[in-house]
Amino acid sequence: MASPILMPALSPTMTEGTLARWVKKEGDTVRSGEVIAEIETDKATMEMEAAEDGVLGRILIADGTADIAVNTPIAVLLEEGEDASAADALDLSAKSSNTASPAEAAPAAASAQPASPQAPVAASTAHIAEPEWGETAEITVREALRDAMAAEMRRDEDVFLLGEEVAQYQGAYKVSQGLLDEFGDKRVLDMPITEHGFTGMAVGAALSGVKPIVEFMTMNFSLQAVDHIINSAAKTRYMSGGQMTCPIVFRGPNGAAARVGAQHSQCFASWYAHIPGLKVVAPWSAADAKGLLRAAIRDPNPVVVLENEILYGKKFPCPVDEDFVLPIGKAKIEREGKDVTLVAFSIMVGVALEAAEKLAEQGIDAEVINLRTLRPLDTETIINSVKKTNRIVSVEEGWPAAGIGSEICTVAVEQAFDWLDAPPARVCGLDIPLPYAANLEQLALPKPQWVVDAVLKQFGD
Amino acid sequence: MGSTTDVSSRQNGPALTQEEMERAYKNMLLVRRFEEKAGQLYGMGLIGGFCHLYIGQEAVVAGIGLAMKKGDRSITSYRDHGQMLVAGMTARGVMAELTGRSGGYSHGKGGSMHMFSKEQEFYGGHGIVGAQVALGTGLAFTSAYKHDGAVSIVYFGEGASNQGQVYESFNLAALLKLPCLYVIENNRYGMGTSVERSSASKDLSKNGAPWGIPSRKVDGMDVAAVYQAAQEGMEHCRSGKGPFLLEMETYRYRGHSMSDPAKYRQRSEVDEMRRTRDPIESLKAEMIKHGIDESFFKTVDTEVKATVKDAAEFAETSPEPDPSELWTDILVGE
Ligand SMILES: Cc1ncc(C[n+]2csc(CCOP(=O)(O)OP(=O)(O)O)c2C)c(N)n1
Numbered sequence: 117m118a119s120p121i122l123m124p125a126l127s128p129t130m131t132e133g134t135l136a137r138w139v140k141k142e143g144d145t146v147r148s149g150e151v152i153a154e155i156e157t158d159k160a161t162m163e164m165e166a167a168e169d170g171v172l173g174r175i176l177i178a179d180g181t182a183d184i185a186v187n188t189p190i191a192v193l194l195e196e197g198e199d200a201s202a203a204d205a206l207d208l209s210a211k212s213s214n215t216a217s218p219a220e221a222a223p224a225a226a227s228a229q230p231a232s233p234q235a236p237v238a239a240s241t242a243h244i245a246e247p248e249w250g251e252t253a254e255i256t257v258r259e260a261l262r263d264a265m266a267a268e269m270r271r272d273e274d275v276f277l278l279g280e281e282v283a284q285y286q287g288a289y290k291v292s293q294g295l296l297d298e299f300g301d302k303r304v305l306d307m308p309i310t311e312h313g314f315t316g317m318a319v320g321a322a323l324s325g326v327k328p329i330v331e332f333m334t335m336n337f338s339l340q341a342v343d344h345i346i347n348s349a350a351k352t353r354y355m356s357g358g359q360m361t362c363p364i365v366f367r368g369p370n371g372a373a374a375r376v377g378a379q380h381s382q383c384f385a386s387w388y389a390h391i392p393g394l395k396v397v398a399p400w401s402a403a404d405a406k407g408l409l410r411a412a413i414r415d416p417n418p419v420v421v422l423e424n425e426i427l428y429g430k431k432f433p434c435p436v437d438e439d440f441v442l443p444i445g446k447a448k449i450e451r452e453g454k455d456v457t458l459v460a461f462s463i464m465v466g467v468a469l470e471a472a473e474k475l476a477e478q479g480i481d482a483e484v485i486n487l488r489t490l491r492p493l494d495t496e497t498i499i500n501s502v503k504k505t506n507r508i509v510s511v512e513e514g515w516p517a518a519g520i521g522s523e524i525c526t527v528a529v530e531q532a533f534d535w536l537d538a539p540p541a542r543v544c545g546l547d548i549p550l551p552y553a554a555n556l557e558q559l560a561l562p563k564p565q566w567v568v569d570a571v572l573k574q575f576g577d
Numbered sequence: 578m579g580s581t582t583d584v585s586s587r588q589n590g591p592a593l594t595q596e597e598m599e600r601a602y603k604n605m606l607l608v609r610r611f612e613e614k615a616g617q618l619y620g621m622g623l624i625g626g627f628c629h630l631y632i633g634q635e636a637v638v639a640g641i642g643l644a645m646k647k648g649d650r651s652i653t654s655y656r657d658h659g660q661m662l663v664a665g666m667t668a669r670g671v672m673a674e675l676t677g678r679s680g681g682y683s684h685g686k687g688g689s690m691h692m693f694s695k696e697q698e699f700y701g702g703h704g705i706v707g708a709q710v711a712l713g714t715g716l717a718f719t720s721a722y723k724h725d726g727a728v729s730i731v732y733f734g735e736g737a738s739n740q741g742q743v744y745e746s747f748n749l750a751a752l753l754k755l756p757c758l759y760v761i762e763n764n765r766y767g768m769g770t771s772v773e774r775s776s777a778s779k780d781l782s783k784n785g786a787p788w789g790i791p792s793r794k795v796d797g798m799d800v801a802a803v804y805q806a807a808q809e810g811m812e813h814c815r816s817g818k819g820p821f822l823l824e825m826e827t828y829r830y831r832g833h834s835m836s837d838p839a840k841y842r843q844r845s846e847v848d849e850m851r852r853t854r855d856p857i858e859s860l861k862a863e864m865i866k867h868g869i870d871e872s873f874f875k876t877v878d879t880e881v882k883a884t885v886k887d888a889a890e891f892a893e894t895s896p897e898p899d900p901s902e903l904w905t906d907i908l909v910g911e
Pocket residue numbers: 280309311333337340654656704705706707733734735736737738762764766767768833
C-alpha cells in the first residue's frame with residue numbers, strides 16, 4: 117500500500133528543516149537503510165534513510181525547499197509493483213502545509229506530544245540593546261560564543277580550547293564551528309571521554325602559564341570533573357597565599373534541553389555560585405554570550421560560563437564593535453518598570469520578559485533584571501530596583517532548595533527589608549529530577565504564567 | 578591468569594546447536610526491527626531527546642544472551658534497547674518508554690537512556706559515559722557478598738573505556754575477585770571520534786592486564802564467536818576467579834544518536850560493513866548451510882514484525898503519564 121514519507125525530526129530541537137537534495141529519483145527502488153535524501157536541520161546536514169523497502173513513487177517537495185515542518189509529507193513510497201497512481205489515493209493535503217506549526221502538522225497520533233516541546237523563551241521580546249556599544253547585527257548565541265573564542269584566541273596566543281568533539285566534529289552543538297580551521301590542532305584539541313583527567317590537566321596547565329577554555333559537552337558532565345573545578349581551580353590561589361593564578365574557563369550548555377531526561381537536564385548555577393574562588397556567568401542574549409565569554413577568557417581567575425542549548429539557535433542583536441566586552445559582576449536591566457522586580461538569568465530572562473508583557477496587560481509594570489553574573493552577584497542593581505518597586509520575584513529553572521532564588525530573596529530581605537511591600541518570592545523548576553515524558557517535562561519547568569501568578573499573589577490576588 | 582589470546586574469530590569447537598542458532602537469530606532480528614521502528618517513530622516526533630540505536634551490534638547481546646543464566650545481572654550505557662530486549666524485557670514496555678508513555682518501564686519518566694527492570698535483573702540504562710562500569714562492579718560485589726552465583730555483565734563502549742573510573746573498577750574487581758564480565762563494545766567510534774583518536778592503547782582487550790584480568794578479543798559480528806567467548810568468561814567468573822574482559826569488535830550502522838550527521842566516516846565504510854559483515858545475514862547464511870528451511874525465516878520474520886508493530890501501536894496509544902507522577906518515586910516511603 118502506498119504510504120507517505122514524512123519530513124523527519126532529526127534532532128531534539130528540530131521543528132522544521134530544508135530538503136537540501138533528493139539522493140533518489142522518482143521511480144527508484146529503495147531498500148531500508150539506504151540514503152534517500154539530505155536534510156538540513158538547525159545544526160547540520162543529515163542523511164535521511166529509507167525506513168522501509170519500496171519504490172519512491174512521487175516526490176512532493178522539491179530539492180532546496182526550506183522551512184518544511186516536521187511531519188509534512190515529502191514523498192510517497194509505493195510497494196514494489198504498485199502503480200504511481202496509488203499516490204493519488206492518499207490524503208496528503210491536511211498535513212502538507214509548510215506554514216503549519218509543528219504541533220499542527222503532527223499526525224493525530226502525535227498530537228498530544230508536539231515534535232519539539234516549545235521552548236519557554238521569547239528571544240524577540242524587545243529589550244534595551246547595549247547603548248554604549250553602538251551598531252549591532254543579528255547573530256545567534258551559538259555564533260556569539262564562537263566569535264568570542266575566536267577573537268580572544270587571535271588576541272592571545274596562550275588561549276586554547278579543549279573538550280570532547282570540539283575540533284574535527286566542530287562541537288557537539290556546533291559552537292566551535294570553524295575554530296580548528298583557523299587555529300589548528302595545537303589550539304583546538306579533541307579530548308577522549310575523560311572529563312576528570314582532562315579538566316585536571318587543564319587546571320595544571322592554567323596554573324603553569326597558559327589559558328585553557330574547557331568545553332564540557334554539557335555541564336552535566338562537569339560533575340565528573342567537579343573535584344578539579346572546586347578543589348584544584350577555585351582554591352589554589354588562596355592556599356598558595358596568592359602565588360598561584362588559575363586563568364581558566366569552564367563552559368558548556370547548562371540546564372534542561374529538550375526531552376533528554378534527568379541525567380542530562382540539570383542547572384548547576386547554585387552549585388558553582390556557592391564556591392569562593394570561582395566566578396560564574398550565565399548569558400541569555402547573543403550580546404551577553406559574546407561579551408561575558410570574552411571577559412571570562414581575559415579574567416585571571418577560574419570562570420564558569422553556563423550556556424543554554426535551547427538558546428544556541430536564537431538570534432539577538434549584538435554589537436559589532438571589535439572591542440565589545442562586558443564586565444563580569446554587572447547585571448543588566450532588560451526592561452524598566454516600577455511595580456515589581458523580576459530577577460532572572462539565562463533562558464529564564466525570556467520567561468521573565470514574557471511575564472512582564474502579560475503583567476502589563478493587567479496594569480502591572482514589571483522591571484526585569486538579567487543577572488548575567490551569578491558570582492559575584494550584582495546586589496547593588498537588585499537592591500536599587502527593589503527600593504523603587506518594593507517587590508521582588510526571582511525566576512530560575514533550577515531547583516528551589518539552596519538555589520539562586522534563595523540567595524536573591526535573602527539579599528532583598530537583608531538589605532532592603534524596610535522597602536518591601538510583600539515577602540520576596542521564588543519561581544523555580546519543580547523539586548524533582550526532570551522527567552522524560554513530554555507532558556511531564558512541560559509541567560516541570562517554569563512558565564511565564566508561574567511568574568505572573570507569583571506576582572499577583574504579592575499584590576494580594 | 579593475565580594472558581590475552583587474540584581471537585579475531587571463533588575458536589575451533591562446537592558451533593551453535595540448531596536451537597541456539599534459532600534463538601540467536603530471533604533475538605537479533607527482533608533488535609534490528611525494533612530499532613528501525615524506533616528510528617521511524619523518532620522521525621515522526623513520537624520519541625524525543627536522544628535516541629541511540631543498536632543496529633549493527635546485535636550479535637553482541639544475542640551471543641552473550643545465549644550464555645547468560647537466570648539471575649545473571651546486566652547493565653549498560655544509553656545504547657540500551659538491545660540489551661533490554663535480550664534480557665527478556667517486553668518490546669511494548671521498552672517502546673512505550675521511548676515514547677514517554679505510562680506503559681513504559683519507567684512510566685515515561687526515564688526515556689530511551691534510562692530504563693530498568695528489577696524483574697529481569699537489568700540495572701539500566703545510564704546517560705553518563707562510564708558510570709555503569711563502577712555500578713556494574715557493584716552488582717558483582719553483591720554476588721560475591723551473598724554468594725548467589727550470579728555473574729554481572731557490564732557493557733561499555735570503547736569511548737567509555739578511557740574514563741578513569743573504568744580502571745578504578747578493574748582494580749577493585751580484581752582485588753576483591755568479583756564475578757564481573759566486562760564487555761567493551763568497540764564499535765570504532767565514540768560519537769565522532771574514532772578509537773584511534775581517543776585511545777593510546779592499541780589493544781583494548783589488554784586494558785585489564787595490569788590487574789591480571791584475563792581477556793579475549795572477539796569478532797563481535799559473529800554471534801557464535803561471541804557466545805563461545807562469553808561462556809568462557811562467565812565460567813571464569815562463576816568459578817570464583819574474579820573478573821574477565823571481552824573486547825567485541827563491532828560496528829554501528831546508524832549515527833551516534835538520531836541527530837548525528839556522521840560526517841566523520843565514509844558512507845562506503847558503512848555500506849561495506851553491511852554488505853560483508855552483517856551479523857544477521859551471516860548467521861542466516863550459516864543456518865541455510867546447516868539445512869534450516871526457508872520457512873523458518875519467513876515465520877520468524879512475520880512474528881518479529883508483528884511484535885514490533887504491536888509494540889509501536891501500544892507505545893503510540895498508551896496514555897501519557899498522569900501529572901501526579903511528577904511527584905512520585907523521588908524517595909522511598911513518600
Ligand atoms: C561523562 C559523559 N561525557 C560525555 C557524554 C556525551 N556522550 C554521550 S555518548 C558519547 C560517546 C560514547 O562513545 P562509546 O563509549 O564508544 O559508546 P557508543 O556510543 O559508541 O556506544 C559521549 C561523548 C556523556 N553522556 N557522559
